[in-house]
């Protein structure tokens with residue numbers, strides 16, 4: 001039995017061939033996921049995956065395709081487009097741990113990817129599926145990192161990348177990448193959710209393959225972040241995996257990945273997922289904290305400087321809800337000030353990340369203070385994007401010029417201003433000694 005697409009909705013569970021070009025269930029409109037027959041035995045996989053780290057073959061060097069038995073949706077490996085994504089480090093950060101009130105913390109830093117975010121883990125799979133389907137043009141709507149990643153992978157595969165971004169709502173580093181990687185780029189006067197509806201219409205009309213986060217193959221690639229993290233920890237699961245929540249694709253991917261690894265016998269215990277949202281863009285937090293609420297209520301005007309999680313109507317919420325509940329996890333929200341300060345602490349730990357990623361540390365600090373997390377908990381926080389994605393934010397914060405979306409100044413609690421000095425060794429020495 002080959003891979004299939006299965007409707008995620010409990011009441012439907014319709015099945016489709018993996019080669020069908022569909023983004024939602026044609027029968028009920030539900031989300032789709034990729035399903036496979038049961039995989040080989042756990043010990044053999046552990047050994048095989050570890051051995052591949054010594055190989056020079058491109059697929060083995062990819063931190064996604066090294067785990068290809070975990071994502072077996074392609075039949076022909078020649079269709080894979082890889083930029084050697086994944087292979088991201090686990091970085092301990094004692095200073096960040098102290099800030100959050102933990103004995104220790106480890107960051108899984110997805111910003112070390114080829115285009116600087118975890119979107120590469122998924123995009124290698126989405127782009128490969130596009131090649132397999134014989135598509136020539138691919139499109140996405142994105143707050144930034146998806147477009148940067150899609151542009152790179154599509155161009156590497158010889159496909160034409162088409163990108164739609166909300167006008168004036170994107171971090172500079174990300175837009176620059178999309179242009180440099182050769183994407184046709186449209187800035188639309190609408191918010192993310194409105195543009196998504198527009199692009200779906202265009203994709204159907206023009207036969208363009210959609211590589212948005214709803215794409216089930218991207219989710220498959222993002223699952224391998226959990227496989228790689230656990231492989232790096234010799235299959236010893238942490239107590240918590242903490243990540244920021246925007247469209248909630250990553251939450252869905254991590255949950256699916258951890259459940260499947262558990263079912264395959266690769267881990268004995270399920271880590272809890274902690275999903276952190278920005279206060280001004282927290283519909284998933286509201287859903288999980290409102291008794292009796294069954295459906296997500298979209299936020300019409302999402303606001304946060306953490307543009308990667310500025311999403312009012314997250315498409316993957318039904319999956320994410322299932323995964324948070326199945327893992328016994330939690331959802332938290334944090335303020336702009338908390339994100340900015342946590343980000344500076346991650347930077348001062350020598351690690352660095354973009355604003356959305358820092359929501360993790362801010363959220364952990366809150367969960368720790370509330371007693372949800374113990375001081376001695378084994379915590380892996382996923383830093384989703386690279387520090388250089390949003391340099392404007394950094395400069396403003398450190399120089400006390402960063403204003404929140406409501407226009408209120410964000411305090412430079414851990415500000416680090418450059419000092420203007422004369423060309424005078426004596427005066428500089430005096431400053432350094434003082």
Ligand SMILES: *Cc1c(COP(=O)(O)O)cnc(C)c1O
Nearest residue numbers: 145246247248249250308384385
């Ligand atoms: C895309 C992105 C997120 C949000 O991930 P979702 O899967 O949409 O929840 C968070 N941080 C960064 C840096 C991102 O690029």
